[in-house]
Amino acid sequence: MTExxxxxxxxEYDPIGTLALIAVYSAILVVMWLFMYFVEFLxxxxxxxxxxx
Amino acid sequence: xxxxxxxxxxLAAAMVLIVGFIATITYxxxxxxxxxxDDSEATLDPNxxxxxxxxxxxxxxxxxxxxxxxxVVARQFIFQPNPIEVPAGSTVTFYVTSADVIxxxxxxxTNANTMVIPGEVATMTVEIDExxxxxxxxxxxxxxxxxxxxxxxxVHPEDEFDLEGEE
Numbered sequence: 001m002t003e004x005x006x007x008x009x010x011x012e013y014d015p016i017g018t019l020a021l022i023a024v025y026s027a028i029l030v031v032m033w034l035f036m037y038f039v040e041f042l043x044x045x046x047x048x049x050x051x052x053x
Numbered sequence: 054x055x056x057x058x059x060x061x062x063x064l065a066a067a068m069v070l071i072v073g074f075i076a077t078i079t080y081x082x083x084x085x086x087x088x089x090x091d092d093s094e095a096t097l098d099p100n101x102x103x104x105x106x107x108x109x110x111x112x113x114x115x116x117x118x119x120x121x122x123x124x125v126v127a128r129q130f131i132f133q134p135n136p137i138e139v140p141a142g143s144t145v146t147f148y149v150t151s152a153d154v155i156x157x158x159x160x161x162x163t164n165a166n167t168m169v170i171p172g173e174v175a176t177m178t179v180e181i182d183e184x185x186x187x188x189x190x191x192x193x194x195x196x197x198x199x200x201x202x203x204x205x206x207x208v209h210p211e212d213e214f215d216l217e218g219e220e
Binding site for chain 1: 055057058059062063066070073074077081085086087088089090160162163164165167177178179180181182187
């Protein structure tokens with residue numbers, strides 16, 4: 001068993017690497033979402049149109 | 054409950070994504086008018102298409118200002134009529150049914166794509182702006198000649214289009 005070296009409080013814990021990873025994943029998701037729907041799908045005429053119901 | 058600041062951030066980001074996806078689909082449906090192909094048309098007897106006024110003679114019909122209706126029969130291993138000819142700058146509604154087995158009616162390279170089920174009529178409305186040619190393919194395996202089952206959609210320039218049987 002190693003000895004406890006330093007105790008930190010809840011908000012002192014700073015997983016900045018995890019935050020950075022999630023930020024990068026989110027950015028990729030947002031770019032794919034906008035590209036796939038607005039460019040690949042809506043730009044791919046002919047598109048089936050009509051009224052709901 | 055004590056939630057870490059970073060955790061609040063990525064929870065919020067996940068919520069934004071979910072709300073964003075739903076908003077995008079809503080915009081597509083309400084704003085752009087993207088529709089689903091449904092089974093709202095009445096069923097018919099696939100062995101008796103000759104008795105149906107729409108499908109006895111597969112054709113394109115001029116029904117309004119710039120509105121056309123195409124009555125298409127898919128059968129092993131052809132689409133009728135072929136080619137389907139319409140003018141640019143028009144709204145075309147395809148009524149597609151099958152005389153034998155399940156086919157599909159897919160306008161290649163576009164979002165216009167539907168299953169074609171014997172006994173059912175798939176309706177699909179598209180707006181066609183530019184002249185050009187599109188291939189039509191069957192995307193449901195329908196038998197030995199499936200790979201040869203193709204059709205052609207020709208979009209003529211508006212001023213060069215003349216529907217047969219029309220003045």
